[in-house]
Amino acid sequence: MKLIYQQMLSFFAVIITVVVVLGFAFIRTTKTMIYQNSWQQLQQYAASIEKEAIRYNTKTHQVVGFNQQFLNDGTVILRDQHIHFSVYDANKKVVYPNSTVIGDAAVPGGSIYDPHISVGDWKKLKQNKTITQSPHVTFRSRRHDRPVNTPALRTIDVLVPLFYKNNGVRKFVGAISIGSFEQTLQANEQQIENNLFIALLVSGVAALLLSYILARYSVRRINRLRHATHSVASGDFNIHVESNHKDEIDDLADDFNGMVSSLRASDEEIKRQEKRRREFMADAAHEMRTPLTTINGILEGLAYDAIPEEDKAHSIELMQNETKRLIRLVNENLDYEKIRTGQIALNKTNFDGSTVLHNLVEQLDKKAAAAEDQFKLTVPEELPVWADYDRFVQVLFNIMQNAIQFSQDNVIEVTAHRTDHAVEIAVQDHGIGMTPEQVKNIWERYYKADASRKNTKYGESGLGLAISHQLVQQHGGTIKVDSVAGEGTCFTITFPDSGFDKPIVED
Ligand SMILES: Nc1ncnc2c1ncn2[C@@H]1O[C@H](COP(=O)(O)OP(=O)(O)OP(=O)(O)O)[C@@H](O)[C@H]1O
Ligand SMILES: [Mg+2]
Numbered sequence: 001m002k003l004i005y006q007q008m009l010s011f012f013a014v015i016i017t018v019v020v021v022l023g024f025a026f027i028r029t030t031k032t033m034i035y036q037n038s039w040q041q042l043q044q045y046a047a048s049i050e051k052e053a054i055r056y057n058t059k060t061h062q063v064v065g066f067n068q069q070f071l072n073d074g075t076v077i078l079r080d081q082h083i084h085f086s087v088y089d090a091n092k093k094v095v096y097p098n099s100t101v102i103g104d105a106a107v108p109g110g111s112i113y114d115p116h117i118s119v120g121d122w123k124k125l126k127q128n129k130t131i132t133q134s135p136h137v138t139f140r141s142r143r144h145d146r147p148v149n150t151p152a153l154r155t156i157d158v159l160v161p162l163f164y165k166n167n168g169v170r171k172f173v174g175a176i177s178i179g180s181f182e183q184t185l186q187a188n189e190q191q192i193e194n195n196l197f198i199a200l201l202v203s204g205v206a207a208l209l210l211s212y213i214l215a216r217y218s219v220r221r222i223n224r225l226r227h228a229t230h231s232v233a234s235g236d237f238n239i240h241v242e243s244n245h246k247d248e249i250d251d252l253a254d255d256f257n258g259m260v261s262s263l264r265a266s267d268e269e270i271k272r273q274e275k276r277r278r279e280f281m282a283d284a285a286h287e288m289r290t291p292l293t294t295i296n297g298i299l300e301g302l303a304y305d306a307i308p309e310e311d312k313a314h315s316i317e318l319m320q321n322e323t324k325r326l327i328r329l330v331n332e333n334l335d336y337e338k339i340r341t342g343q344i345a346l347n348k349t350n351f352d353g354s355t356v357l358h359n360l361v362e363q364l365d366k367k368a369a370a371a372e373d374q375f376k377l378t379v380p381e382e383l384p385v386w387a388d389y390d391r392f393v394q395v396l397f398n399i400m401q402n403a404i405q406f407s408q409d410n411v412i413e414v415t416a417h418r419t420d421h422a423v424e425i426a427v428q429d430h431g432i433g434m435t436p437e438q439v440k441n442i443w444e445r446y447y448k449a450d451a452s453r454k455n456t457k458y459g460e461s462g463l464g465l466a467i468s469h470q471l472v473q474q475h476g477g478t479i480k481v482d483s484v485a486g487e488g489t490c491f492t493i494t495f496p497d498s499g500f501d502k503p504i505v506e507d
Contacts, residue, residue: 003215003219003222004215004216004219005215007211007214007215007218007219008208008211008212008215009211010211011207011210011211011214011215012207012208012211015203015207015210015211016203016204016207019199019200019203019204019207020200023196023199023200026196027189027192027193027196030189030192031189034185034188034189035134035156035185038156038180038185039132039156039158041180042083042156042157042158042178042179042180043130043158043160043178045078045083045085045178046085046158046160046176046178047160048074049074049085049087049176049178050160050162050176052067052070052074053066053067053070053071053074054066054067054087054162055067056164056166056173058166061164061169061171061173062089062090062173063087063089063090063095063162063173063174066087066096071096081180082180082181082183082184083178083179083180084113084138084155084178084179084180085113085176085177085178085179086113086114086115086176086177086178087162087174087175087176088117088174088175088176088177089173089174090172090173090174092117092122094114095174097112097113111139111140111141111142111148111153112139112140112141112142113138113139113155113179114138114139114140115133115138115155115157115159115177115179116138117159117175117177121159122175125159125161125172125175126161126172128161128163128172129161130158130159130160130161131158131159132156132157132158133156133157133158133159133179134156135154135155135156135182136154136155136157137149137153137154138153138154138155138157138179139153139155151182151183152181152183153181154181154182154183155179155180155181155182156179156180156182156185157177157178157179158177158178158179159175159176159177160175160176160177160178161174161175162174162175162176218249221249221253222249224241224242225241225249225252225253225256228241228256228260229256232260232263237260237261237263237264237267238264239260240257240260241253241256241257243257272440276441276444276447279446279447280444280445280446283445283446283447283448283462284333284445284446287329287446287461288326288329290322291322291323291325291326292322292326294318294319294322295319295322295323298315298316298318298319299319301315302315328461329461329463332461332463332467333445333463335467336445336463336466336467336470339467339470339471339474340470342474344474346387346388346391346474346475347388347389347390348386348387348388348475349386349387349388349389350384350385350386351384351385351387351389351392352382352383352384352385353379353383353384353385353392353416353423353425354379354380354381354382354383354416356385356389356392356393356396357377357379357383357396357414357416357425358377358379360393360396360397360400361375361377361400361414363397364397364400364401364404367401367404368404368412371404371405371407371408371409372408372409372410373403373404373407373408373409373410373411373412373429374410374411374412375400375411375412375414376411376412376413376414377414377415378413378414378415378416379414379415379416379417380416380417380418383416383417383418383423384418384423385423385495386495386496386497386498387475387495388475391471391474391475392495394467394468394471395468395471395472395479395493396425396427396493398464398465398467398468399427399465399468399491399493400412400414400427401464402464402465402491403427403428403429403431403489403491404429406429406431406432406489407429407430407431407432407488408431410429410430410431410488411430412427412428412429412430413426413427413428413429414426414427414428415428419494421496421497421498422477422494422495422496422497423494423495424492424493424494425492425493425494425495426490426491426492426493427490427491427493428488428489428490429488429489429490430487430488431488431489432485432486433483433484433485433486433487433488433489434449434481434483434485434489435449435485438483438485439481439483442465442481443465443466443469444462444466445462445463445466446461446462446463446466447462447465447466448462472493472494472495475495475496476496476498477493477494477495477496478492478493478494479491479492479493479494480492
């Protein structure tokens with residue numbers, strides 16, 4: 001079943017249940033009230049009959065007669081209101097209606113009102129207790145002399161005791177039984193029930209409408225989320241679901257938005273990686289093709305004797321250089337893979353980093369001079385380092401060489417100091433710098449920010465930083481870069497005194 005119908009049904013069920021329960025409670029209360037009112041009214045009639053119509057003998061304290069005028073008028077009025085009464089004397093004998101007034105033309109079949117008073121009820125009457133009676137048979141057929149049990153002739157009755165009270169005398173002298181047709185009350189009940197039924201119908205329709213509006217409201221919000229989910233499933237991550245941060249559906253929308261933004265981020269990362277992978281394949285092929293083409297050309301020249309004798313030595317030297325370059329490429333690739341997969345063991349020792357840095361500067365001074373660069377080394381006299389000596393040199397050599405490569409006629413500042421449990425070395429140049437986009441990719445193999453810089457005198461292959469990054473991670477250290485395009489770059493490397501030597505395997 002659709003959610004909207006489920007929700008409608010539950011709203012509707014709740015509203016209708018409340019209306020029905022209230023309705024029944026209302027009917028019951030009203031019924032009770034109707035009966036109580038009737039009994040009360042009958043009691044008042046009985047009181048006025050007692051006061052106005054009954055004559056007592058002051059000596060015998062017996063009912064001796066009736067105010068005939070009152071009875072004639074009263075009886076007719078009461079009968080018009082479908083009210084009947086009988087008067088009993090102290091011996092439970094009916095003294096009214098007597099033979100002169102007997103007969104009731106308004107009652108079908110000429111039946112007579114003759115409520116039967118039980119022994120128990122008579123006892124209670126004697127104890128001055130008024131008795132109310134629920135609908136029961138009180139009419140007797142005059143012709144057949146037996147009770148008439150037709151719904152139309154059932155009455156509710158009140159039995160009121162009669163006491164003679166005068167000059168301190170108080171004596172039970174009889175009772176009045178006064179009754180009203182149940183049907184008269186039922187007509188009132190029916191009227192109330194009809195009204196209630198109409199109210200039920202109206203509230204049913206209102207409940208249906210209300211439940212539809214409520215259900216539609218929440219289902220619309222869920223559908224909005226559903227459509228957004230579909231969009232995401234079909235690859236559209238630029239979707240945002242409105243949320244007022246009010247209820248659980250809003251919470252769901254917030255979670256959904258959070259999920260979409262992380263999906264968007266990973267989608268971008270996947271695309272970037274995929275782009276890098278394709279570039280990696282192209283770059284790797286390109287790096288190999290250049291030396292191979294050179295070698296192939298020279299070999300063909302030699303095979304066809306197309307190279308003059310005096311150039312042969314130079315051609316062979318060229319071939320050797322290209323072969324070395326190829327070997328370097330392959331070795332570096334292998335090296336990278338080995339480091340990445342933790343296949344190399346670091347031979348960590350304690351050595352003086354200060355001496356190493358001095359040596360490196362000395363070694364690279366020539367190259368720096370060629371680029372009109374100048375090293376400025378600021379290191380403490382002693383700089384204890386805990387690392388694999390050769391790998392430490394490899395990392396710094398590459399970073400310092402990069403600084404020369406990418407800056408011209410500038411100072412390259414190399415600073416080093418010890419922090420609590422590590423050594424921190426920074427290489428700052430004032431060269432071409434990098435854009436944030438370029439910075440993101442420099443740890444990838446074969447990445448070169450400037451693709452046109454291939455095969456320069458430094459033999460750039462775009463592997464140096466990828467290897468350095470892996471090596472520093474392997475030492476448990478960090479390598480970070482701050483670069484501003486056109487202003488310069490600063491690489492900061494830390495080697496901790498003890499680090500986790502676990503292989504850090506990416507991918
Ligand atoms: N100090 C720097 N200033 C500007 N760009 C830099 C700097 N260091 C690295 N880069 C950028 O990062 C790229 C990758 O550097 P990496 O050292 O990995 O490769 P490479 O120097 O080009 O080749 P090699 O494998 O010979 O080191 C460089 O091509 C360059 O674009
Ligand atoms: Mg390099």
